[in-house]
Amino acid sequence: MLRVEKLNYEVKGRKLLRDVSFQIRKGEVLALLGANGAGKSTLMKLLCGEYKPTNGVVTLHGKKLDSYDPRILARGRAMLSQQQHVSLAFTAGEIVMMGRYPHFKSSPSLTDKEVVNEVMALCGVDTLADRVFMSLSGGEQQRVQLARTLAQVWENPDSLLLLDEPISALDMHYQQKVLAIAKALSRKGFIVVLVVHDVNFAATYADRVIMLKHGRKLFDGTPVEVLNPANIYTVFSVEASVELNPRTLRPYIRLEEMPVDAFKINSKLSTDHLKHVPLKQRREQLLAQDPYLSISEQAEVLRVPEAELWMMDKGRHVNFINQSLESIIPKLSSLGEVSVYTRNACCTQKTVQQYTTAMNDGYAPHISTQSPIVNALRHDLAEWHAGFLVKEVGDEGLHFFDDKGMLIHGLQLCDTSDRDAFCAITAWLEAKQDEKPQFGPSSTAAKHHPQSNNPASQNAKEEIGINEVRKIFAEAVANSAMLEITTMNRGCVHSYIGTIKNLIDQGFRYMIKDDRMELELRLPLVEHIFRSVSSAEEDVLEFFDQHGVLALRISNRSKEKQIATSRSVRGNVVI
Amino acid sequence: MSKKQHLIITVLSILLIITAVVSLGLGAFYIPVGDVLQLIGEKMRLLSPTSDNALPMDVLFVVRLPRVMLGLLVGAALGVSGAAIQGIFRNPLAEPGLIGISSGASLFAVLIIAFETLLFTKLSAYLGYYLLVFGAFVGAGLTAFAVYRIAVKDGRPNVTTMLLAGIAINGFAGALTGLMTYLATEQQLRTITFWMLGSLGGATWDNIAVVAPCIIFPVSLLLFFGKQLNAFSLGEMHADLLGMRTDKVKLWVVILSTLAVGSSVAIAGVIGFVGLLVPHTVRLLGGASNRYVLAGSLILGALVLTLADVISRTLIAPMELPIGVITALLGTPVFIYILIKEK
Numbered sequence: 001m002l003r004v005e006k007l008n009y010e011v012k013g014r015k016l017l018r019d020v021s022f023q024i025r026k027g028e029v030l031a032l033l034g035a036n037g038a039g040k041s042t043l044m045k046l047l048c049g050e051y052k053p054t055n056g057v058v059t060l061h062g063k064k065l066d067s068y069d070p071r072i073l074a075r076g077r078a079m080l081s082q083q084q085h086v087s088l089a090f091t092a093g094e095i096v097m098m099g100r101y102p103h104f105k106s107s108p109s110l111t112d113k114e115v116v117n118e119v120m121a122l123c124g125v126d127t128l129a130d131r132v133f134m135s136l137s138g139g140e141q142q143r144v145q146l147a148r149t150l151a152q153v154w155e156n157p158d159s160l161l162l163l164d165e166p167i168s169a170l171d172m173h174y175q176q177k178v179l180a181i182a183k184a185l186s187r188k189g190f191i192v193v194l195v196v197h198d199v200n201f202a203a204t205y206a207d208r209v210i211m212l213k214h215g216r217k218l219f220d221g222t223p224v225e226v227l228n229p230a231n232i233y234t235v236f237s238v239e240a241s242v243e244l245n246p247r248t249l250r251p252y253i254r255l256e257e258m259p260v261d262a263f264k265i266n267s268k269l270s271t272d273h274l275k276h277v278p279l280k281q282r283r284e285q286l287l288a289q290d291p292y293l294s295i296s297e298q299a300e301v302l303r304v305p306e307a308e309l310w311m312m313d314k315g316r317h318v319n320f321i322n323q324s325l326e327s328i329i330p331k332l333s334s335l336g337e338v339s340v341y342t343r344n345a346c347c348t349q350k351t352v353q354q355y356t357t358a359m360n361d362g363y364a365p366h367i368s369t370q371s372p373i374v375n376a377l378r379h380d381l382a383e384w385h386a387g388f389l390v391k392e393v394g395d396e397g398l399h400f401f402d403d404k405g406m407l408i409h410g411l412q413l414c415d416t417s418d419r420d421a422f423c424a425i426t427a428w429l430e431a432k433q434d435e436k437p438q439f440g441p442s443s444t445a446a447k448h449h450p451q452s453n454n455p456a457s458q459n460a461k462e463e464i465g466i467n468e469v470r471k472i473f474a475e476a477v478a479n480s481a482m483l484e485i486t487t488m489n490r491g492c493v494h495s496y497i498g499t500i501k502n503l504i505d506q507g508f509r510y511m512i513k514d515d516r517m518e519l520e521l522r523l524p525l526v527e528h529i530f531r532s533v534s535s536a537e538e539d540v541l542e543f544f545d546q547h548g549v550l551a552l553r554i555s556n557r558s559k560e561k562q563i564a565t566s567r568s569v570r571g572n573v574v575i
Numbered sequence: 576m577s578k579k580q581h582l583i584i585t586v587l588s589i590l591l592i593i594t595a596v597v598s599l600g601l602g603a604f605y606i607p608v609g610d611v612l613q614l615i616g617e618k619m620r621l622l623s624p625t626s627d628n629a630l631p632m633d634v635l636f637v638v639r640l641p642r643v644m645l646g647l648l649v650g651a652a653l654g655v656s657g658a659a660i661q662g663i664f665r666n667p668l669a670e671p672g673l674i675g676i677s678s679g680a681s682l683f684a685v686l687i688i689a690f691e692t693l694l695f696t697k698l699s700a701y702l703g704y705y706l707l708v709f710g711a712f713v714g715a716g717l718t719a720f721a722v723y724r725i726a727v728k729d730g731r732p733n734v735t736t737m738l739l740a741g742i743a744i745n746g747f748a749g750a751l752t753g754l755m756t757y758l759a760t761e762q763q764l765r766t767i768t769f770w771m772l773g774s775l776g777g778a779t780w781d782n783i784a785v786v787a788p789c790i791i792f793p794v795s796l797l798l799f800f801g802k803q804l805n806a807f808s809l810g811e812m813h814a815d816l817l818g819m820r821t822d823k824v825k826l827w828v829v830i831l832s833t834l835a836v837g838s839s840v841a842i843a844g845v846i847g848f849v850g851l852l853v854p855h856t857v858r859l860l861g862g863a864s865n866r867y868v869l870a871g872s873l874i875l876g877a878l879v880l881t882l883a884d885v886i887s888r889t890l891i892a893p894m895e896l897p898i899g900v901i902t903a904l905l906g907t908p909v910f911i912y913i914l915i916k917e918k
Contacts, residue, residue, distance in 0.1 A: 048816060049815075049816075050815060050816065070815070070818045070819070070820060071818035072818075074817050074818025075818070077816070079816050083812070086808050087665035087666060087808045088661075088662075088665070088667060088808045088858065088863040089862065090808060090862075090864070091862065094862075094864055098805055098809060101805075101817045101818070101819075102817055106802070152816075
């Protein structure tokens with residue numbers, strides 16, 4: 001058994017490994033995963049005894065690694081490292097025989113020669129025995145070194161076999177074969193620890209996976225337990241989807257293409273020629289590369305107003321809302337309950353609501369209401385530029401855009417909506433025959449919203465990380481805390497007051513998904529998160545996008561407010 | 576060792592014996608090979624003495640034999656240490672000179688020559704020629720120790736630092752040696768120059784008696800480091816993982832090489848290129864396995880130096896060329912040829 005307890009390793013004050021503990025039994029294959037520089041190779045060198053830990057101990061079969069006699073240890077522990085340079089002109093056969101050095105004094109025994117022949121045949125390098133090592137190809141060199149490593153511990157069933165990126169230079173066949181050999185040896189009793197970069201190989205061949213980040217052990221468990229999209233995103237910052245192979249019951253990880261925008265990369269090369277290609281064609285090319293891009297992401301990459309892509313999609317089933325924008329809004333209350341959403345760069349908030357007109361000031365800009373309701377929508381119609389109505393069956397709804405063509409607000413019919421009222425609105429709008437709206441070029445530059453520099457309250461603010469946010473959400477769910485969640489953009493402020501139940505963490509996407517309320521947070525686009533706690537025990541989280549614009553505000557409701565809200569019966573949106 | 580390597584060693588050994596015997600007869604006073612064998616037979620009382628052989632007998636046993644013996648010893652020392660140092664530094668271009676052994680030895684020798692009349696008269700009266708030998712040996716040991724200390728980090732010597740430190744110490748010792756040549760008198764300058772280019776001319780039975788154990792002992796021990804040096808070529812970490820005590824191996828190889836090379840520099844001056852070229856050639860002939868390379872370098876080193884000495888004392892006989900000049904003149908083209916061919 002290999003036991004690692006509170007392992008720390010430090011070089012010149014840099015902590016390369018912190019508090020890593022785990023243990024592996026005989027017959028197990030452990031795969032170490034992590035980004036470059038996460039500490040995998042450092043851990044391997046500590047496991048083989050080459051590095052001495054700053055703190056902590058490594059014990060192999062109950063005995064401390066550094067109390068072994070080096071020669072005895074060499075017969076029960078072998079390592080293949082990434083560095084494979086051989087300085088002088090040794091032949092492959094001589095190199096493999098070096099693996100047997102701990103076993104003989106001056107000349108190799110018959111057993112040594114047999115072992116060398118066996119492992120060389122297994123690794124497919126028996127025909128290369130007389131070739132000079134440095135003249136071999138990278139993959140052949142790697143296999144020769146693997147053969148040497150195997151030869152070292154070949155007949156010892158209690159061996160610890162450490163393979164640091166054993167397949168980095170190999171072709172498909174040998175990548176599989178080498179891992180299969182490692183697994184087969186583990187079934188004979190070896191403890192195998194390997195570093196691989198391909199998560200699918202780890203999923204297929206390992207019994208156990210440990211994921212490292214910044215020198216810490218983050219996740220540890222069987223491939224099924226550990227290899228999920230959230231963990232993969234946390235460790236590698238890569239979006240992936242995971243399916244369970246129904247036959248092997250092992251996870252299969254499919255990686256999404258990472259989009260890099262040709263417009264944003266390499267400032268030295270012009271992208272003018274890309275702009276002359278028709279939008280439709282550019283969009284098709286983009287979708288061919290990455291079919292999973294959302295419309296707003298497409299618009300950002302293509303640098304066109306989002307609204308244009310919406311219209312392109314909806315085809316003939318669309319009516320424009322342009323001149324009659326202001327007069328259509330009061331009609332929305334007739335639709336009954338609809339699914340209302342508000343969107344900005346970082347998040348989308350969705351609630352099931354009915355629109356109502358405000359009691360006092362109708363639908364003038366900046367309507368604010370303090371009436372005790374669960375949901376509220378305040379809006380600034382001056383920022384609403386145009387919209388369109390989609391009448392395609394199953395996708396009926398209205399969508400509103402600002403003057404740059406950014407989607408700011410919209411609604412979609414749900415089961416409880418009044419479809420007759422929708423037909424009436426459609427007929428009314430068709431009679432109006434609005435013109436096709438024009439949008440200005442989409443600009444990603446901030447207008448000037450110095451909100452992040454200008455704290456809303458005088459309370460002490462601290463910037464926090466997303467992991468703390470996860471914790472806060474989890475606590476809120478556990479305590480059934482009353483939260484006020486407000487998503488805002490230039491055109492509207494959309495609030496929800498109530499408890500939350502379902503949290504979905506997809507790594508790059510964090511979601512609250514309840515029956516009447518959904519919030520989807522796109523974490524990579526959140527630039528800053530501030531937390532401030534006031535004297536009245538009000539705890540406020542503020543999320544800012546990349547331009548320093550406040551996108552989302554979440555606060556816990558103080559007790560008086562909770563009493564006030566508890567009186568409300570049903571949610572509605574005040575226009 | 577493979578069959579091919581055994582064959583190479585055997586052929587080299589036979590060549591060495593022939594060369595050594597033939598070279599006994601060559602020089603300012605020529606003795607034919609047959610006479611050489613005859614004289615040796617007489618000396619060993621295997622053959623009955625013939626008349627009128629007092630002079631060739633004296634030349635052979637007082638002048639030539641010690642000289643050839645010294646050539647064999649120094650050549651073997653340079654060859655084997657070269658092979659060991661290249662193995663330990665995992666660099667085919669390393670040689671004993673590179674870690675400061677030779678330059679340290681020559682610096683101390685030059686210091687002694689330059690300041691002999693001033694400071695060392697008393698000592699020199701007691702030790703005579705041995706003062707120079709002793710000084711050179713101390714110099715070699717000190718520089719090797721300094722280089723080793725500089726390279727030790729966290730209790731273990733770092734090979735790259737060791738090479739760099741060697742280069743630095745070489746530069747420093749070279750500068751000091753150069754400075755000494757300005758202070759030396761005309762006569763001293765001649766001695767210094769001749770000594771720095773190397774010569775086997777100082778060979779006497781007394782010298783050999785002092786130097787032989789200092790060379791034979793470390794050289795024969797170094798021959799047993801074949802396996803360890805092979806493991807080193809995988810990188811120190813892998814040598815460690817194969818159960819070698821790499822720190823001890825490094826320390827011992829440096830100590831033994833210093834002893835062998837320091838002793839040979841002390842008695843024969845600085846003879847360049849042998850430590851670099853001989854192991855390289857041996858490797859080209861029969862492969863890199865260090866058991867073979869060490870043994871082969873021993874024989875080829877002795878062979879090369881014996882040949883070079885023959886040339887140095889016959890080319891402009893009765894005068895002598897410094898042997899370092901011969902090895903460099905012959906070695907450089909061979910080395911360049913090897914470099915081009917390997918490219």
